[in-house]
Amino acid sequence: MTLVIGLTGSIASGKSTVAHMFRDLGIPVVDADQISRDVVEPGEPAYRDIVETFSDSVLQVDGTLDRKKLGKVVFTDESKRQKLNKIVHPRVREEMVRQREKYKQQGFAAVVLDIPLLFESQLTGYVEKTIVVYVNETTQLNRLMKRDQSDQEDAIERINAQIPVKKKAEMADAVIDNNGTVEESFQQLKDILLAWNLV
Numbered sequence: 001m002t003l004v005i006g007l008t009g010s011i012a013s014g015k016s017t018v019a020h021m022f023r024d025l026g027i028p029v030v031d032a033d034q035i036s037r038d039v040v041e042p043g044e045p046a047y048r049d050i051v052e053t054f055s056d057s058v059l060q061v062d063g064t065l066d067r068k069k070l071g072k073v074v075f076t077d078e079s080k081r082q083k084l085n086k087i088v089h090p091r092v093r094e095e096m097v098r099q100r101e102k103y104k105q106q107g108f109a110a111v112v113l114d115i116p117l118l119f120e121s122q123l124t125g126y127v128e129k130t131i132v133v134y135v136n137e138t139t140q141l142n143r144l145m146k147r148d149q150s151d152q153e154d155a156i157e158r159i160n161a162q163i164p165v166k167k168k169a170e171m172a173d174a175v176i177d178n179n180g181t182v183e184e185s186f187q188q189l190k191d192i193l194l195a196w197n198l199v
């Protein structure tokens, strides 16, 4: 039996950092962010739908999506964000399920679905256990601005596009407090996996 774990948090709370730890432990990770990039490559149906909906002003000169520009559009306007979600999310869900089933068939003890919008998109039915990677608001804002080289306004817009991570932590089966060092978070992950008989 493969345990399907949903890994989530808020933007820049440390999901990718924890996903990396899972991979180091030999547990495969299905990465919704990566899939959401793959399904909007030129030639894919979602790419065509995005250009139809948002016009070619969201493209770069080489024809690929200008993610920064599209981000600016959708993170300042909820109705536009919902339009984008409607185009991208069904394709992401389909591919996530395909990959999840592949790892289950391969007999892994666990598979992780790394989904930023696990709670917002009501995808908890896709997983059996949930882990939320938690940080406080100050740490989150600082790490986000540093990583994306973004200003405070842009960073706050992105943070506000999601359910506050504190609320998500209350809904989770397990929480990793990622305010400390990466090593401290790794120890918390190992403790969770021990409790779930996975190590």
Ligand SMILES: CC(C)(COP(=O)(O)OP(=O)(O)OC[C@H]1O[C@@H](n2cnc3c(N)ncnc32)[C@H](O)[C@@H]1O)[C@@H](O)C(=O)NCCC(=O)NCCS
Pocket (backbone or CB within 6 Å): 010, 011, 012, 032, 033, 036, 066, 067, 068, 070, 071, 074, 081, 084, 085, 088, 089, 092, 115, 116, 117, 158, 161, 162
């Ligand atoms: C708007 C886009 C083009 C901006 O691209 P960009 O490269 O700047 O950001 P990236 O994709 O790396 O996302 C960074 C983080 O932003 C957050 N985020 C992304 N999309 C959304 C969204 N629709 N709503 C809320 N938060 C979001 C997530 O925490 C994600 O981890 C891109 O995020 C996108 O296509 N979003 C729609 C698909 C989506 O919901 N992806 C996230 C989960 S599947």
Ligand SMILES: Nc1ncnc2c1ncn2[C@@H]1O[C@H](COP(=O)(O)OP(=O)(O)OP(=O)(O)O)[C@@H](O)[C@H]1O
Pocket (backbone or CB within 6 Å): 009, 010, 011, 012, 013, 014, 015, 016, 017, 018, 033, 116, 143, 144, 147, 178, 179, 180, 181, 182, 185
């Ligand atoms: N414990 C930590 N100490 C210091 N920096 C950290 C720690 N955890 C993560 N970071 C850094 O914070 C930033 C955000 O982390 P990460 O990219 O893992 O978050 P994420 O939740 O996957 O973000 P997104 O939702 O945008 O995909 C990165 O630059 C990462 O290197």
